[in-house]
Amino acid sequence: DGGITQSPKYLFRKEGQNVTLSCEQNLNHDAMYWYRQDPGQGLRLIYYSQIVNDFQKGDIAEGYSVSREKKESFPLTVTSAQKNPTAFYLCASSRGRGIYSNQPQHFGDGTRLSIL
Amino acid sequence: DQQVKQNSPSLSVQEGRISILNCDYTNSMFDYFLWYKKYPAEGPTFLISISSIKDKNEDGRFTVFLNKSAKHLSLHIVPSQPGDSAVYFCAASWTTDSWGKLQFGAGTQVVVTP
Numbered sequence: 515d516g517g518i519t520q521s522p523k524y525l526f527r528k529e530g531q532n533v534t535l536s537c538e539q540n541l542n543h544d545a546m547y548w549y550r551q552d553p554g555q556g557l558r559l560i561y562y563s564q565i566v567n568d569f570q571k572g573d574i575a576e577g578y579s580v581s582r583e584k585k586e587s588f589p590l591t592v593t594s595a596q597k598n599p600t601a602f603y604l605c606a607s608s609r610g611r612g613i614y615s616n617q618p619q620h621f622g623d624g625t626r627l628s629i630l
Numbered sequence: 631d632q633q634v635k636q637n638s639p640s641l642s643v644q645e646g647r648i649s650i651l652n653c654d655y656t657n658s659m660f661d662y663f664l665w666y667k668k669y670p671a672e673g674p675t676f677l678i679s680i681s682s683i684k685d686k687n688e689d690g691r692f693t694v695f696l697n698k699s700a701k702h703l704s705l706h707i708v709p710s711q712p713g714d715s716a717v718y719f720c721a722a723s724w725t726t727d728s729w730g731k732l733q734f735g736a737g738t739q740v741v742v743t744p
Contacts, residue, residue, distance in 0.1 A: 518673070545730050556634070556719060556734035557674075564730075572731070604673055608730050618664055619732060621673030 516541045520605050520622035526630050527592070527599065535590045535625045537605035544610035546588035547619060550574060551602040560603075563588055564610055592627060602626050633657045634722050636735035644743055649707040651738050653720030656701065660722040664732070665694060665705045668717045677718075678705070710742045 518539045527533045539546065545564050549557040559572030563582040577596025582588055588607075592599045603626075606619040635654045643649045651665075661682035666674035680687040680694045680703070687694050693706045707714055720735040 520673075523671075547731075549734075554639070554736060556632075556636075556736045557721075557732075558734075559731060562731060606673075610730065617730070618676040618679055619730065620676065621666075623673045624671070626671070 518605055518607055518620060518622035520603075520625050522625060523623070525625055525627045527627060528630050530594045532591055532593050533627065535592070535603055535605075535627070537588045537590065537622060538586055539588075539605075539607045539622075540586060541607055541620065542585075543607035543620075544585070545608045545619075546582070547606040547608075548572075548578075548580065548588070548590045549604045549606065551604060551624075557604060560590065599627055600629050631656075632736075633660075634720055634733045634735040636718075636720055636738050638738050639736070640739040640741070642741045642743060643710045645712060646709045649705075649710045649714065649740055649742070651705040651707075651718050651720075651740070653703050653705075653735055654701060655703075655722050655733075657722070657724070657733075658701070659724040660733075661725055662723045663694070663696060663703050664721045664723075665692075666719045666721060667714075668719060668737070674719055707740075710740075712742050712744070715740055715742045 521536045547562040548560040561580040563569035579591045604624045605622045608619040609617045664679040665677045668674040678692045696703045717737045719737045721732040
């Protein structure tokens with residue numbers, strides 16, 4: 515079955531550490547996205563990518579970094595510069611832009627990051 | 631500045647009755663709207679969408695209505711079932727942006743009671 519796999523499901527970070535969240539998709543989607551969800555809030559866009567080796571900042575990119583070396587993979591690094599990293603992180607993918615821009619995004623099951 | 635708003639954080643409905651969820655938006659450039667359903671500790675699941683060239687779209691028990699002049703959309707679930715208990719997110723995008731970015735509302739928690 516095609517889908518989006520996020521790992522790990524739960525992650526704990528010590529203050530001052532960088533951590534990387536994994537996101538892999540086998541849907542052959544061009545576009546991938548990272549969102550953050552906090553309690554009582556909607557999803558907020560961190561970074562997005564429409565094509566390999568290209569990505570753009572979303573609404574809350576400060577303290578985060580990404581890479582897109584392969585079409586299937588879009589890892590997110592939460593750096594020590596992110597002052598409030600405790601949240602639920604969701605990765606999504608879609609077919610992409612142009613004639614496919616009216617296509618829904620499909621989500622993984624998320625990673626919950628907590629600070630020790 | 632939140633461009634998509636769901637002003638009701640929660641909704642309780644009896645099994646078999648209609649659930650009506652509301653969503654308002656401020657950006658007149660939005661032309662594609664979606665509803666997602668989310669269970670705890672899981673990712674959102676796509677439910678239904680509507681393009682701005684339509685005012686209604688149906689899929690089984692789910693119907694989405696769009697009122698462009700009022701910048702308002704709603705999701706009707708008929709009949710409501712216990713498995714519909716979840717958080718529902720409204721989302722919007724504009725195709726001229728062409729990046730497929732979505733703006734999400736804060737969500738409405740639906741509880742379907744027996």
